[in-house]
Amino acid sequence: MSNDSLGPQLNRRHFLKASIGVGGGLVVNLAFGPDLSIAATSVFAPNAFIRIDRKGLVTLVMPQVEMGQGIYTAQAMLLAEELEVALDGVKLEHAPVNEALYAHPMLGRQMTGGSTSIRAFWTPLRKAGATARTLLIQAAAKKWNVDPGACRAEDGFIFDEARKRRLPYGELVDIAASLPMPSPETVTLKSPSEFKLLGTSAKRLDTPDKVNGALKYGIDASPSGTRIAAIAVSPVLGGKPKSVNEKAALAIKGVRQVVLTDSAVAVVADHTGAAKKGLEAAAIEWDDGPNAKVSSADITRQLDEESRKPGAVARSEGDVINALATAAQRIDAVYQLPFLSHAAMEPMNCTVHVREDACELWVGTQSLSAAKQAAATVTGLAPEKIIINNYIVGGAFGRRLEVDGIVHALKVAMQVEGPVKVIWSREEDIQHGYYRPYYHDRMSGGLDANGNPVAWMHRISGSSIFARIAPRAMQNGVDPDGVEGAARPPYQLPAIQVEFKQVEPQGVLTSWWRGVGPSHNVFVVESFIDELADAAKADPVEYRKRLLAENPRALNVLKLAAEKAGWGKPLPSREGRGVAVQFAFGTYLAMIAEAKVGTDGSVRVTRIVTAVDCGMTVNPDTIAAQMEGGALYGLTAALYGAITFKNGRVEQSNFDTYLPLRIEEAPHVETHIVASAEPPGGIGEAATSAVFPAVTNAIFSATGKRVRTLPVNTEYLKEG
Numbered sequence: 001m002s003n004d005s006l007g008p009q010l011n012r013r014h015f016l017k018a019s020i021g022v023g024g025g026l027v028v029n030l031a032f033g034p035d036l037s038i039a040a041t042s043v044f045a046p047n048a049f050i051r052i053d054r055k056g057l058v059t060l061v062m063p064q065v066e067m068g069q070g071i072y073t074a075q076a077m078l079l080a081e082e083l084e085v086a087l088d089g090v091k092l093e094h095a096p097v098n099e100a101l102y103a104h105p106m107l108g109r110q111m112t113g114g115s116t117s118i119r120a121f122w123t124p125l126r127k128a129g130a131t132a133r134t135l136l137i138q139a140a141a142k143k144w145n146v147d148p149g150a151c152r153a154e155d156g157f158i159f160d161e162a163r164k165r166r167l168p169y170g171e172l173v174d175i176a177a178s179l180p181m182p183s184p185e186t187v188t189l190k191s192p193s194e195f196k197l198l199g200t201s202a203k204r205l206d207t208p209d210k211v212n213g214a215l216k217y218g219i220d221a222s223p224s225g226t227r228i229a230a231i232a233v234s235p236v237l238g239g240k241p242k243s244v245n246e247k248a249a250l251a252i253k254g255v256r257q258v259v260l261t262d263s264a265v266a267v268v269a270d271h272t273g274a275a276k277k278g279l280e281a282a283a284i285e286w287d288d289g290p291n292a293k294v295s296s297a298d299i300t301r302q303l304d305e306e307s308r309k310p311g312a313v314a315r316s317e318g319d320v321i322n323a324l325a326t327a328a329q330r331i332d333a334v335y336q337l338p339f340l341s342h343a344a345m346e347p348m349n350c351t352v353h354v355r356e357d358a359c360e361l362w363v364g365t366q367s368l369s370a371a372k373q374a375a376a377t378v379t380g381l382a383p384e385k386i387i388i389n390n391y392i393v394g395g396a397f398g399r400r401l402e403v404d405g406i407v408h409a410l411k412v413a414m415q416v417e418g419p420v421k422v423i424w425s426r427e428e429d430i431q432h433g434y435y436r437p438y439y440h441d442r443m444s445g446g447l448d449a450n451g452n453p454v455a456w457m458h459r460i461s462g463s464s465i466f467a468r469i470a471p472r473a474m475q476n477g478v479d480p481d482g483v484e485g486a487a488r489p490p491y492q493l494p495a496i497q498v499e500f501k502q503v504e505p506q507g508v509l510t511s512w513w514r515g516v517g518p519s520h521n522v523f524v525v526e527s528f529i530d531e532l533a534d535a536a537k538a539d540p541v542e543y544r545k546r547l548l549a550e551n552p553r554a555l556n557v558l559k560l561a562a563e564k565a566g567w568g569k570p571l572p573s574r575e576g577r578g579v580a581v582q583f584a585f586g587t588y589l590a591m592i593a594e595a596k597v598g599t600d601g602s603v604r605v606t607r608i609v610t611a612v613d614c615g616m617t618v619n620p621d622t623i624a625a626q627m628e629g630g631a632l633y634g635l636t637a638a639l640y641g642a643i644t645f646k647n648g649r650v651e652q653s654n655f656d657t658y659l660p661l662r663i664e665e666a667p668h669v670e671t672h673i674v675a676s677a678e679p680p681g682g683i684g685e686a687a688t689s690a691v692f693p694a695v696t697n698a699i700f701s702a703t704g705k706r707v708r709t710l711p712v713n714t715e716y717l718k719e720g
Helices: 071-083 117-144 173-178 207-211 246-250 272-281 296-307 320-326 368-379 404-413 426-431 465-469 516-535 540-547 552-565 620-639 686-703
Strands: 016-021 025-030 050-052 058-062 090-094 151-154 157-160 165-168 227-233 240-243 255-260 264-269 285-287 312-317 329-337 349-354 359-363 386-390 420-423 439-447 453-462 496-502 575-584 587-597 603-613 668-673
Touching: 050 117, 058 071, 071 090, 071 117, 117 151, 117 157, 117 165, 117 173, 227 272, 227 404, 227 426, 246 255, 246 272, 255 272, 264 272, 264 404, 296 329, 296 439, 296 453, 320 439, 320 453, 329 516, 349 404, 359 368, 359 404, 368 386, 368 404, 404 420, 439 516, 453 516, 516 540, 516 575, 516 686, 540 552, 540 575, 552 575, 552 587, 552 603, 552 668, 575 686, 587 686, 603 620, 603 686, 620 668, 620 686
Parallel strands: 058 090, 227 420, 359 386, 453 496, 603 668
Antiparallel strands: 016 025, 025 050, 050 058, 151 157, 157 165, 227 264, 240 285, 255 264, 312 496, 329 439, 349 359, 349 420, 439 453, 575 587, 587 603
């Protein structure tokens, strides 16, 4: 499958296959897209989502990567609910690299991202569990010589109610594996009223091993004979090593080798300390190449100039130009959002062993498909010669959708005998990212005499990620991700035009950052709605209610958040509340933030209240955790986050210059979940997008000063 393919849609009629485990167990497989016939040779067949052995142990081979978002537990709950087993009785394993079996049904590749893990696998994993349950019931009925309708499954057993007998799953797997596969149409899923597990708060399955240290991340991988490599990548994109003091590096005790690639230098040693000292001693001089003079000022100037030109039209309804010209009031604004680093706690790393006939990797990645393709391309080996051991990830936020860290490790490993672990320092990690794009948005709005919007014009200017990695997804010059949250705002607007202007900055790589389009569009849309409310001399919540009359789910979360936050209650001087409403990632969310602004311009967010309608829920505890974590991640960026360039180099290098939110700054976060029978939406990125405008609107409420450029400028907010 090519990089620019979004892949086939999930074919529900062909999604399920079963194979007979000759080694003594039942294997239920899922196949997406074409009808794939799968013949397992044993219960431990790697191409199975579900395995049940003779002891009754249930194994779920996880189709998605755990990055802290809780899907190991949530997806296990989907399976356990329909299979009728206890959650703590489900064992988890990483899926092997097998795009034919494990390709994401919404994304078309074996990858994790876009807040889609539950949305994509809500039906397939439940179907898998229900099919296995059906076969086990049929197996028990055959053994007892009774009608399957007289049997039921519960807690890992099949019961014959009439004769008061039961059999554990483990004693039925051989018979079940020999039975013909029921057609998908005959497999009945539970109705929500029958759920015992889904919708209840469950403890995460991965927590105990995180606490006791048993859980291994990619950085923990250490196959026998592994050496450690510290790496320095050209500080300017497109640069290359010019000179290296190899002799000085090799003089460091424990250093074994100095490796040069087209754009990096690595020092290979027996341990991390020696590798880092050797890299420092190497005293690398760089040829900076064509991007040596790139600066943030140049980039913002380019964006400003390009934003004045028309863009590709993402949506056009009504006569916006005439409505603006005849409006009782016209409001214009420019918003800017900076480049952002992912800054995950686990820095980029990859362990590689390149042999003559194979290449093996130990890595945590969001895209096994891309990792395998990259390894085959760099080494020249056939894809079937690439072995990837995938690990749990210590934070990703979209960063590990990119394979540059893997490519660097491969280029080093091809020059090293035996396995080598390439670890990036924090400085390398922050200064060599694929950053959230810098965006420059122009807004124009028109109001009638009653303050109601009659025109809405939004031009988005910035980098297109889809144009780089999946150009076929571009729609007449519009990046669908770049306009998410903007092309279809939740409000009723009689005349609207939304444009996308692709502007690629020189010397900067961009990619997804915990929801790229919404992470900037929601800030712009919700800030501008607040500006319109202010121009109309209306309360921001009441103004939104007027515009959401035909959007009941959005209106409902807004009302709930306002009620729980005590909207309208008086606050002390220089304190304020701000509101944001969004529909993104398939989820409706309203957020209200309370903020204090000191006379010195310092901002302290004290409370965040979210109301979320994400459709049917799996684990409410995970939803609350994602609201908390997402809000704090976004708050960090709103207050501090910015990657800037000077002489082609990133100016930030560690957490002293790319600041994270400190624990004493963390506000109290409340989450209120709306009961819903709608299909599940995404959660992992939702709160991150909403917190930007909720906080800046609170700052306006507290100070009367509108924040249109992030991060927040405390000098601007000083009193007087």
